[in-house]
Amino acid sequence: MLSIKLDRLGDICGGRGKETADRVIQAAAERLVGCVRAQDCVSHAGGGHFRVLLCPLGTAELAASLADKVCHVLRLPFTIAHQRLAVSASVGIGLWSQDGGTAEAVIAQADACMRRATNPGDGYRFDDAGLTASLTRLNGLTDDPRIALERGEFELHYQPRVALPDDRVVSAEALIRWPHPLHGNIPPSAFIPVAESTGFIHELGAWILERACSQAATWQAQCGTAIPVSVNVSGRQLEHPGFPELVRRTLERTGLAPNRLELEITESTLMHRPADVTEALERIRFLGVRTSLDDFGTGYSSLAYLHRFPLDTLKIDRTFINDVLSPEYSGVLLRSIVDLAHALGLLVVVEGVETPKQRGIVEAQGGDEMQGFLFSPAVPPGEFERRFLAPAALERVAHAYPG
Ligand code: C2E
Numbered sequence: 001m002l003s004i005k006l007d008r009l010g011d012i013c014g015g016r017g018k019e020t021a022d023r024v025i026q027a028a029a030e031r032l033v034g035c036v037r038a039q040d041c042v043s044h045a046g047g048g049h050f051r052v053l054l055c056p057l058g059t060a061e062l063a064a065s066l067a068d069k070v071c072h073v074l075r076l077p078f079t080i081a082h083q084r085l086a087v088s089a090s091v092g093i094g095l096w097s098q099d100g101g102t103a104e105a106v107i108a109q110a111d112a113c114m115r116r117a118t119n120p121g122d123g124y125r126f127d128d129a130g131l132t133a134s135l136t137r138l139n140g141l142t143d144d145p146r147i148a149l150e151r152g153e154f155e156l157h158y159q160p161r162v163a164l165p166d167d168r169v170v171s172a173e174a175l176i177r178w179p180h181p182l183h184g185n186i187p188p189s190a191f192i193p194v195a196e197s198t199g200f201i202h203e204l205g206a207w208i209l210e211r212a213c214s215q216a217a218t219w220q221a222q223c224g225t226a227i228p229v230s231v232n233v234s235g236r237q238l239e240h241p242g243f244p245e246l247v248r249r250t251l252e253r254t255g256l257a258p259n260r261l262e263l264e265i266t267e268s269t270l271m272h273r274p275a276d277v278t279e280a281l282e283r284i285r286f287l288g289v290r291t292s293l294d295d296f297g298t299g300y301s302s303l304a305y306l307h308r309f310p311l312d313t314l315k316i317d318r319t320f321i322n323d324v325l326s327p328e329y330s331g332v333l334l335r336s337i338v339d340l341a342h343a344l345g346l347l348v349v350v351e352g353v354e355t356p357k358q359r360g361i362v363e364a365q366g367g368d369e370m371q372g373f374l375f376s377p378a379v380p381p382g383e384f385e386r387r388f389l390a391p392a393a394l395e396r397v398a399h400a401y402p403g
Pocket residue numbers: 159174175176187188189192208232233234294295318351352353354371372373374377378
């Protein structure tokens with residue numbers, strides 16, 4: 001549970017009256033909804049005091065990561081009636097204790113921590129000082145990704161996708177990395193949602209697309225191999241009417257053939273605004289670019305809907321081969337999805353393959369390709385080139401992706 005209070009709302013809106021305060025609260029609510037997960041519940045208790053219930057209940061790290069995002073997005077100025085207003089927030093975190101406890105106790109704990117975050121814009125507070133200290137590393141989030149892009153701090157690493165049964169590298173997924181000069185590696189799951197909620201994802205996403213396409217074009221020119229590259233695209237990018245044109249121009253500028261690019265969208269993006277996203281995907285496919293549904297099985301989508309969407313590839317989330325499931329059960333589940341996906345003409349990739357046993361399940365159940373730490377994590381482009389674009393691999397890639 002997060003308890004969030006907009007600091008000094010009365011002072012800031014002072015002379016401008018209640019209407020301005022209400023508009024700030026409304027704008028803050030929109031930012032909050034944009035930065036928590038779809039399933040979390042945001043409520044307004046009055047006077048700029050919000051509470052966020054994490055559903056399902058998360059770990060301390062998750063709560064801290066969300067609290068950090070909340071602090072960050074509320075620190076950005078609000079523009080109300082042509083005026084820029086700087087509002088920060090105090091955030092407290094309440095956690096369910098292992099030995100039970102009531103909802104009221106958790107709310108009281110979160111509210112008390114929020115009140116103790118006395119300095120405006122101070123960040124978030126747990127009840128437990130040790131826990132707070134161990135999580136201070138996450139404060140890297142308060143650094144602005146915009147500035148990181150200007151400073152050239154972002155990098156793209158590439159994870160190979162390999163075809164079964166013979167482990168041929170057939171494409172590369174671009175995954176963003178932020179090796180922060182002070183805080184070490186900040187995971188994309190920490191800053192991509194911030195970039196989405198502030199709108200910066202358009203700029204960052206354009207940079208990612210350009211960098212990945214130009215890398216694939218360079219590999220083709222230098223190594224003679226036309227290795228396809230996949231790029232993750234956020235829902236906010238797809239919803240922008242200019243996105244398909246951005247893709248077309250990027251391909252033109254970098255000289256990458258459209259069928260060497262695949263764009264990955266997550267299942268939750270697709271289900272969130274199916275009509276808009278479908279139209280964007282159709283325009284993208286019209287260019288000759290491939291489309292892929294990522295994290296399949298983690299959201300609400302159902303196999304029954306798959307045929308409605310213009311897709312080429314289905315990427316099955318790693319939970320389906322998780323060791324929590326028995327191998328037999330994983331096998332049955334996977335087989336049904338693979339069969340249906342194949343019937344719909346989709347290529348099936350299974351993500352997160354970490355062990356030979358999991359690889360065996362994927363192969364036995366007819367998965368076309370796999371991706372995961374068993375074969376390789378995402379590596380810098382130079383390493384990718386050395387390890388996977390050796391002359392012997394080139395022929396096989398060309399064979400796997402004719403045209
Ligand atoms: P994703 O697209 O599902 O990417 C796969 C994630 O799983 C990556 O984490 C990858 O490093 C990790 N992974 C790969 N193989 C294994 C494995 O065998 N076991 C386990 N446990 N994990 C594995 P990463 O790089 O931290 O990315 C996390 C998510 O952040 C991505 O999930 C994607 O949704 C997002 N993301 C990453 N790069 C970008 C980007 O350039 N643009 C956008 N919009 N999102 C990105």
